Amino acid sequence: MTMDTLLGCAGLSAGYGSMAVVRELDLHVARGEVVALLGANGAGKTTTLLTLAGQLPPLAGTVLADGKPTKAPMHERCRTGLSFITEERSVIMGLTAKENLKLAGVPTAAATALFPELEPVLNRPAGLLSGGEQQMLTLARALARRPRALLADELSLGLAPIIVRRLLTALRQAADTDGVGVLLVEQHVRQALRFADRVYVLNRGRLVLEGPVADVQSQLGAIEAAYLAGAAAEPDRPEPTAALATPVAVPNGPAADTEKEQQDDERPPGGEQGSRVRLRQRLRPQRSRRDREAAGG
Numbered sequence: 397m398t399m400d401t402l403l404g405c406a407g408l409s410a411g412y413g414s415m416a417v418v419r420e421l422d423l424h425v426a427r428g429e430v431v432a433l434l435g436a437n438g439a440g441k442t443t444t445l446l447t448l449a450g451q452l453p454p455l456a457g458t459v460l461a462d463g464k465p466t467k468a469p470m471h472e473r474c475r476t477g478l479s480f481i482t483e484e485r486s487v488i489m490g491l492t493a494k495e496n497l498k499l500a501g502v503p504t505a506a507a508t509a510l511f512p513e514l515e516p517v518l519n520r521p522a523g524l525l526s527g528g529e530q531q532m533l534t535l536a537r538a539l540a541r542r543p544r545a546l547l548a549d550e551l552s553l554g555l556a557p558i559i560v561r562r563l564l565t566a567l568r569q570a571a572d573t574d575g576v577g578v579l580l581v582e583q584h585v586r587q588a589l590r591f592a593d594r595v596y597v598l599n600r601g602r603l604v605l606e607g608p609v610a611d612v613q614s615q616l617g618a619i620e621a622a623y624l625a626g627a628a629a630e631p632d633r634p635e636p637t638a639a640l641a642t643p644v645a646v647p648n649g650p651a652a653d654t655e656k657e658q659q660d661d662e663r664p665p666g667g668e669q670g671s672r673v674r675l676r677q678r679l680r681p682q683r684s685r686r687d688r689e690a691a692g693g
């Protein structure tokens with residue numbers, strides 16, 4: 397961790413009631429970094445983001461903001477430069493795109509400067525926008541407020557690869573140009589790794605791998621096989637740490653459009669409906685309206 401650390405955690409256990417689903421997690425995101433948090437369905441990614449955002453209290457350990465421990469709730473964190481895009485679409489469907497921006501206090505010009513694609517649809521109800529346009533609106537709303545740190549949970553759920561690239565490009569630019577620190581949970585693993593600087597991989601709530609993307613590229617095949625593809629479907633199998641001892645070469649580097657990657661990109665992200673239902677359930681008792689508005693970016 398450096399002076400530039402915007403958000404992170406040390407020895408964090410997180411979960412629901414007294415049940416920890418994330419254990420002993422150390423993680424940090426520095427200014428200008430895009431960091432990918434990966435893991436199979438149920439690995440604890442959303443729980444981690446909720447806890448880092450101040451939405452769930454930690455069961456143990458410390459959440460860090462600007463390198464210092466914090467217990468501030470999410471609405472306070474949002475006032476001091478945090479933005480959290482949850483996996484639920486957070487635009488208000490009955491309002492136009494322009495009204496959604498106005499409600500968030502974001503000038504239309506600032507949003508269209510980030511996403512010129514929104515210009516022709518500004519007067520359309522958000523509910524009639526495509527999924528990609530809705531997420532551009534969400535991201536424009538979040539980035540136009542110039543956050544210092546941004547948590548994004550499956551921003552590209554269910555979207556076409558070309559839109560995923562567009563959204564991730566915008567995040568990368570925000571990191572490069574404005575120094576935003578981005579922590580990204582993404583189902584499109586290979587896409588995410590093209591844009592990320594570093595990666596953390598969770599398996600059943602525990603960190604099993606971390607490092608710069610360049611260092612873990614060679615292990616990507618093993619990581620996918622061990623933690624990202626079948627792990628959720630086979631919850632009782634032994635911890636597959638041995639798989640990582642034998643790095644599997646990935647024939648094409650991150651910039652190549654391989655057939656495998658194409659398949660990865662085209663694959664419908666798993667557990668969409670389940671994730672959304674769970675998110676709603678876990679937030680219902682705790683989420684105030686103010687939090688929801690803040691979370692929307």
Ligand SMILES: Nc1ncnc2c1ncn2[C@@H]1O[C@H](COP(=O)(O)OP(=O)(O)OP(=O)(O)O)[C@@H](O)[C@H]1O
Nearest residue numbers: 412417436437438439440441442443667671674678
């Ligand atoms: N409100 C809740 N109460 C109890 N357990 C929960 C609650 N929400 C989630 N869980 C459990 O916590 C574990 C981690 O879930 P989490 O949603 O953080 O994983 P994830 O990696 O984000 O998965 P996904 O990719 O499916 O969104 C899972 O076993 C899940 O069933």
